[in-house]
Amino acid sequence: MFQLEPRPQASRWWSLASPVLALLVTVLIGIALFAILDKDPWRGLQMFFYEPIKSSYAWGELMVKATPLLLIALGLAVCFRSNIWNIGAEGQYIIGAVFAGGVALTADANTGPWIMAAVLLAGVLGGMVWAGITALLRDRFNANEILVSLMLVYVAVQILNYLVYGPWKDPMGFNFPQTKTFEAATQVPRLMRGSRMNMGLILALLGSGLLWLYLFRTLGGFAQQVGGLAPAAARYAGFSSRKALWVALLLSGGTAGLAGALEVAGPIGQLTPYVPAGYGFAAIIVAFVGRLHPVGMVFSAILMSMFYIGGELAQSRMGLPKSITGVFQGLLLFALLACDTLIQYRVVRKRRVGAAS
Numbered sequence: 001m002f003q004l005e006p007r008p009q010a011s012r013w014w015s016l017a018s019p020v021l022a023l024l025v026t027v028l029i030g031i032a033l034f035a036i037l038d039k040d041p042w043r044g045l046q047m048f049f050y051e052p053i054k055s056s057y058a059w060g061e062l063m064v065k066a067t068p069l070l071l072i073a074l075g076l077a078v079c080f081r082s083n084i085w086n087i088g089a090e091g092q093y094i095i096g097a098v099f100a101g102g103v104a105l106t107a108d109a110n111t112g113p114w115i116m117a118a119v120l121l122a123g124v125l126g127g128m129v130w131a132g133i134t135a136l137l138r139d140r141f142n143a144n145e146i147l148v149s150l151m152l153v154y155v156a157v158q159i160l161n162y163l164v165y166g167p168w169k170d171p172m173g174f175n176f177p178q179t180k181t182f183e184a185a186t187q188v189p190r191l192m193r194g195s196r197m198n199m200g201l202i203l204a205l206l207g208s209g210l211l212w213l214y215l216f217r218t219l220g221g222f223a224q225q226v227g228g229l230a231p232a233a234a235r236y237a238g239f240s241s242r243k244a245l246w247v248a249l250l251l252s253g254g255t256a257g258l259a260g261a262l263e264v265a266g267p268i269g270q271l272t273p274y275v276p277a278g279y280g281f282a283a284i285i286v287a288f289v290g291r292l293h294p295v296g297m298v299f300s301a302i303l304m305s306m307f308y309i310g311g312e313l314a315q316s317r318m319g320l321p322k323s324i325t326g327v328f329q330g331l332l333l334f335a336l337l338a339c340d341t342l343i344q345y346r347v348v349r350k351r352r353v354g355a356a357s
Contacts, residue, residue: 021339084249289333310325
């Protein structure tokens, strides 16, 4: 029999190298998976790790996927560092898209470019309102934020469906459940011709820098982290746990809502039932693979977007199921958890009682 025994001190080097090792383990398991499915493993790896970066257009599409993942992960990192488990960023992303879409639908051909800022601010507000419900229930009734935030995802999906199948449905849309295409004034400017990459990428990178400053160079960021690591010490120092709760959830909801606004005012250009793309759940993996650090999450967002694009290519070119994307995301998360466990603990043989005597 074997058991886990805590290590006297975890290796700092392996703590940093763990995501790379987890990626390597994911690749090895992926090779075995392709072989079991009777697919060429080398071609399968090309779909995930070469095709998404082989050209400038491919890089543009990669950044389109990475932008919402990074934005949502930045907000989630504040929550997780504060020991607040916001699992419902997907719902906040959806409501942010709904709020942004509502403002975008008010525009017409004569609306000025100022409407774009209003669309993005509406998305931020929508995400904050949805996250605020979780904060309120946790603050006033001590409700579990994991369950509340997760259940609100399904409520958000139903709100979106009601709107696109009902009052916001495009009367000229051949009965498809979608709003009309947003006016050009509401759409996020693109960064280069021939690519869908837009200004959202700049906002995400700017947010990463601002988060680094907040977490590591301000008293407020220090208070958030102390509250997560040592609640008793935070209370002794006079840091408010209620304030930490509201700041973390509102900030997380705001970034998720901004991601939703950028998505519907950018690549999608309208509200449809397919706005929920799982970004809110995938961003949890992005946050932890990036070690909850603003710089690390930039690279992990790019990696996760490679999984998204690779999964789509593997589906269309190799006949693999759509779920292959989720399989690789899950493999990466479990590999990371396994590596982190072995960093904190070591496997030892459990001695029998008789032998010990």
